[in-house]
Amino acid sequence: MKLAQSDIARRVAADIPHGAYVNLGIGMPMLVADYPQPGREFVLHSENGLLGLGPAPSKGQEDYDLINAGKEPVTILPGGSYFHHADSFAMIRGGHIDISILGAYQVAANGDLANWALPGPKPPAVGGAMDLVAGARQVWVMLSAHVSKDGTPKLVQRCDLPLTGLACVDRVYSDLAVIDITAQGFVVTDIVAGLSEGELRAKTGAPLLFSQQCRLMPATQVAA
Amino acid sequence: MIDKRVKNLTEIVAACPDLKDGATILVGGFGDAGVPERLIDTVRDLDLRGLTVVSNNAGSGDYGLATLLKAGSVAKMICSFPRSAGSVVFEELYQAGKIELEIVPQGTLAERIRAGGAGIPAFYTATGYGTPLAAGKETREFDGRHYVLERAIRADIALIHARTGDRWGNLTYPKTARNFNPIMAMAASTTLAEVRRFVDQVPPEEVITPGIFVTRMVEIGERR
Numbered sequence: 001m002k003l004a005q006s007d008i009a010r011r012v013a014a015d016i017p018h019g020a021y022v023n024l025g026i027g028m029p030m031l032v033a034d035y036p037q038p039g040r041e042f043v044l045h046s047e048n049g050l051l052g053l054g055p056a057p058s059k060g061q062e063d064y065d066l067i068n069a070g071k072e073p074v075t076i077l078p079g080g081s082y083f084h085h086a087d088s089f090a091m092i093r094g095g096h097i098d099i100s101i102l103g104a105y106q107v108a109a110n111g112d113l114a115n116w117a118l119p120g121p122k123p124p125a126v127g128g129a130m131d132l133v134a135g136a137r138q139v140w141v142m143l144s145a146h147v148s149k150d151g152t153p154k155l156v157q158r159c160d161l162p163l164t165g166l167a168c169v170d171r172v173y174s175d176l177a178v179i180d181i182t183a184q185g186f187v188v189t190d191i192v193a194g195l196s197e198g199e200l201r202a203k204t205g206a207p208l209l210f211s212q213q214c215r216l217m218p219a220t221q222v223a224a
Numbered sequence: 225m226i227d228k229r230v231k232n233l234t235e236i237v238a239a240c241p242d243l244k245d246g247a248t249i250l251v252g253g254f255g256d257a258g259v260p261e262r263l264i265d266t267v268r269d270l271d272l273r274g275l276t277v278v279s280n281n282a283g284s285g286d287y288g289l290a291t292l293l294k295a296g297s298v299a300k301m302i303c304s305f306p307r308s309a310g311s312v313v314f315e316e317l318y319q320a321g322k323i324e325l326e327i328v329p330q331g332t333l334a335e336r337i338r339a340g341g342a343g344i345p346a347f348y349t350a351t352g353y354g355t356p357l358a359a360g361k362e363t364r365e366f367d368g369r370h371y372v373l374e375r376a377i378r379a380d381i382a383l384i385h386a387r388t389g390d391r392w393g394n395l396t397y398p399k400t401a402r403n404f405n406p407i408m409a410m411a412a413s414t415t416l417a418e419v420r421r422f423v424d425q426v427p428p429e430e431v432i433t434p435g436i437f438v439t440r441m442v443e444i445g446e447r448r
Contacts, residue, residue, distance in 0.1 A: 047330060048254045049400050064256060065399040065447070071255030071308065082399055084406040084432075085254075085280075086338040089331030093349060117356075123282075123318045124327050125307035126357065131331030134350040166354040 001194035002175040004220040005144050010035045011217070012101060012142060012173050016042045023047065023092065023132055025102030026070040028142050032101060033074075043079070045097055047128040049088045052080020069128065092128065093135040100136035102129060104169075105148075106159040107141055109185040109206040111169040114161035115141075126164075133165035143174040146203050153205030155179070155186060176200055178217070179208075190215045228393040228440050229422060233266040236442045242380040242414040245272050250337065250382040250408040251279040251289060255308065258401030259288045260385040260418045262444050267383070268292045274299045278337070278377060280330065280404060282306035282314035293317060302377070304330035329357060332374050334407060339376035341410025341437070346375045382412035386433070386441075389419035393435030394426040398447075402432065409437040417441040 003011070009031035016022055016032075018040040024030050033044055033055055044053035046068045053068060054075035062073035076082075091097055106114040113133055117124040133139050147153050155172065172179045177200055178190035187209045191200060193216040201208050230236045237243055249267070253259030268291050275298045282301050283289030290313040292298060301323060306314050317323040328336070329351045339347055348371035352358040362373040384405045386395040395417060397405055409415045415438050422443045 046400070048257070048403050063399070065258075065401045067255055067257050067400055071257075076399075082397075082402055084402050085330070085334035085404045086407045089334050093331055093335075093351060121319050123306045123315060123325055125305040126327055126329050127305040128330040130329040130355060130357065131351045134353070135331075163355045 001192050001219045003192060003217065004175075005031060007220045008142060008144070008173050008175060011178070012140065013037055016040075016099065018042065020098040021045055021051070021096065022099045022101065023097050023136065024053070024069075025100070025129070025132070026127070027103050028144050029101040029103060030068065030070060030072075045088075045091060046074070047088055047092070047132075049083050049085060050074075050076065050080065051083075052077040054080075089128070089131055092131050095135060095137060097132070097136045099138045099140055100132040101140045101142060102132060104141045104143060104154065105161050106154055106156050107169050107172055107181075108156055108159045109181070111167040111181045112159050113139070113141065113164045113169050114159040115164050117162040129164050133168040138170045139168050141169050141172045143172060146174040146176040153203060156205035176203065184209055187211055188214055190217050192217050192219050194219055225391075227391040228435065228438055229389075229391055230440050230442055233262055233442055236263070236416055236440050237266050237270065240381075240414060240416075243267065243270065243272070244380075246274040247272070247380040248276040248278065250377075250379045250412055251277055252382070252384050252403065252405035252408050253288070254280050254400070254403040256284070256288070258385045258397065258403050258405055260383040261288045262418045262442070263383040263416055264288055264292055268295050268297065271295065272297050276300040276302065278302040278333075278379060280304050280333065281308050282311050284308050284310035284312075286313070290314070293323070298323060300324040300326065302326045302328060302333070304328055304333050327357060334404065336374055336377040337404070337411045338407045340378040341407060344376055346373055348373055377411060379412040380414065382408040382415040384409050384415060384417040384438075386417050386419045388421050388423045388426055389417060389438070389441050390423055390425045390435075393417075393438030393441065394431040395419065395433040395438065396426055396430055397432055406433045409433045414439045418444045420444060420446050
């Protein structure tokens with residue numbers, strides 16, 4: 001009982017208000033660009049100097065002067081613009097971006113985020129994550145899986161990995177639930193159909209409250 | 225008559241006292257977009273030592289910045305994201321302890337360079353507060369929020385990639401290949417630009433980098 005990445009992305013896109021300026025992080029958040037919402041327009045920002053990010057180009061139409069933060073070729077929509085890096089991060093740091101959507105290794109019940117450094121010999125790499133969580137008005141985290149590969153919860157009481165920002169995450173979308181971060185900690189607003197509250201608690205490393213209006217999300221149908 | 229155009233790559237690095245062992249060099253580009261590859265190759269052939277290179281990424285594959293790293297010219301990298309796919313040369317040097325790394329949040333990197341070009345010695349930003357990247361840095365509270373003091377970056381040389389340029393040094397950039405190039409052009413004692421196409425005059429309203437920031441430029445032809 002869980003949501004595929006495409007269904008998480010579709011749900012996130014459905015929650016973005018009309019007129020919002022939204023930054024999509026590298027990886028899974030980029031999928032949100034594939035779900036334009038009829039009757040609503042929002043403008044996607046790419047940290048490397050682009051407003052009006054469009055869907056991926058068709059094969060053979062790639063332009064390597066026109067890329068996203070993940071260095072993949074993209075397109076630009078009507079009304080879009082190009083700008084240099086200092087302007088791009090003035091938009092971010094200056095509070096002009098309504099929503100930053102990014103991935104995470106860990107999110108704590110107080111909204112602390114860890115998403116840039118893991119133990120090991122590889123060099124650390126932060127990119128724009130610290131600027132985004134410090135500057136965007138809201139920070140949404142997308143998790144392709146509620147727990148890591150070895151079953152360890154990604155939602156925790158306290159992050160033990162190096163922090164990206166303090167008390168900065170507002171909401172988490174995982175394959176199992178949508179969870180708001182409030183003064184009382186994690187509050188579940190949506191849970192995947194077929195999963196019990198107890199099962200979700202068992203996969204979460206901090207106490208969960210359930211909203212009075214907690215809704216059921218249909219699980220992604222997997223072909224037998 | 226002012227004319228910043230030179231005939232070839234040999235001429236652009238000739239009589240350039242700032243291009244020396246131990247120099248700090250700003251290198252434009254984000255991923256593979258807007259990287260001044262011809263200028264990097266030319267600097268590599270000078271076989272300098274002990275360079276500090278400031279660039280968003282640390283090269284990938286066996287071209288661009290990776291060739292300068294492979295040649296052993298670079299003692300220190302200042303960047304936000306040295307872990308892109310294919311950053312093999314940098315990772316090997318890093319894991320062998322043969323290169324120093326300073327990781328800087330991307331927006332802080334951009335603003336440090338912008339500040340360097342604008343005569344601002346340091347500035348406060350909320351980015352990174354409470355994280356390992358702010359460890360040991362001066363902090364201050366403004367209106368109830370915590371900020372970190374960050375120093376400007378000034379360099380001896382900037383290597384820039386541009387789309388069009390005129391004899392006065394006015395430049396335009398292709399799409400998202402603009403990225404760090406305009407702010408780096410401002411922040412160095414000597415700014416060298418590789419330009420895809422020389423034009424008689426860049427229309428004044430379309431100038432992105434005014435010629436005051438450019439020392440010399442060379443024409444390299446359209447993107448391969």
